[in-house]
Amino acid sequence: MSRIPLLLVVFLTVFSTSQACKGCVNIDEFNFEKIVPKFEAVLVKFDVAYPFGDKHDIFTTLAHEIVDVKPLLLGQVGVKDYGDKENVDFAAKFGIKDKNDLPALRLFVQGEDEPFAFDKHMPWNEENLKKFIRDHSNIYLGLPGCLEAFDKIAEKFMESKEKKTVYKAAEEEANKLKNEREKDLAKTYLKYMDKVLNSSSAFVTLEIKRLEKILSGGKISQKKKEEISRRLNVLKSFSPTNAKTEL
Secondary structure, eight states, X not given: OOOOOHHHHXXXXXXXXXXXXXXXXXXXXXXXXXXXXXXXXEEEEEEESSOOSXXXXXXXXXXXXXXXXXXXXXXXXXXOSSTTOTTHHHHHTXXXXXXXXXXXXXXXXXXXXSOEEOOTTSOOSHHHHHHHHHHHSSOOOOOTTOOHHHHHHHHHHHHOSOHHHHHHHHHHHHHHOOOHHHHHHXXXXXXXXXXXXXXXXXXXHHHHHHHHHHHHHOOXXXXXXXXXHHHHHHHHTTSOOOOOOXX
8 A cells, every 4th residue: 555645634624623613613604693602702813724823823822811801702704715615705704805815703792783804903812813803892801910800990990981980980899809929910900090190091091002112122021021011901901992893
C-alpha cells in the first residue's frame, strides 16, 4: 500500500483541527432561528469553512473562558465561496459580502432588531472582544484588574451630573469590601474618579492615550506591562459606551 503524500497529511491535519472550537456552536441559515433567540446574546464569527489562524485561536480561547456564562453563546458560521456556496447569502444578509471581509463578528442581542458589528479595524484580541460584548449587552465579562460592581459605578459616575455623590457612594462600597485584593482594585477606581473630579472627563481619554503609548514603547518589564494593562482596563470602564456600528 502506497504512503499518503505528505501534502495530503498536512491538509488532513489542518482539516481536522481548524474547525475545533470547544464551546462554540456551528450555526447556519437553517438552524439560526432555533438557536440564537434562546440566548441573551450570541457572538457569531463568520469565517471560511475551515478556519485557522490567530483570530480563530483568540475566538476559541474566549469560547473556553465563557463556557459558564449561561446567557452568552459563541457560534461560528462557515462560509464557502465555492461549490454550493454554503452560507454566502446568509452572511450577506448581515453585511458580509466578500471573502475579504472574513472573519467578521456579529453580536445578536435579545430585543435588538439588528446585530452589532465588530469594527474590522479594531485589534482582534480577547480584551476587545469582551469589551464589545459588554458594551452592547447586559452581560458582564470581567477584564484583569476590574470589579463588576465598580465597572457599573464608573459608568454611572461618567454619566452623572452629580459626580461627587456617586464618588461618595463608591467610597462607601469600597469600605464594605473584605477581600484585600478587591480593596486594592477599588482604590484604582476611586483614584480615577478623584482625577476626573479635580480636572475633567477628558482626563480619561488623555490617560488612556498616555498609558497606551507607554505600552507600545516596549521598553518596560513584563510585570510593568501587566500593571499598566490592568489600569487601562479600569480606565476603559470610564469610557463612553461605543455606539452601534452600522452594517
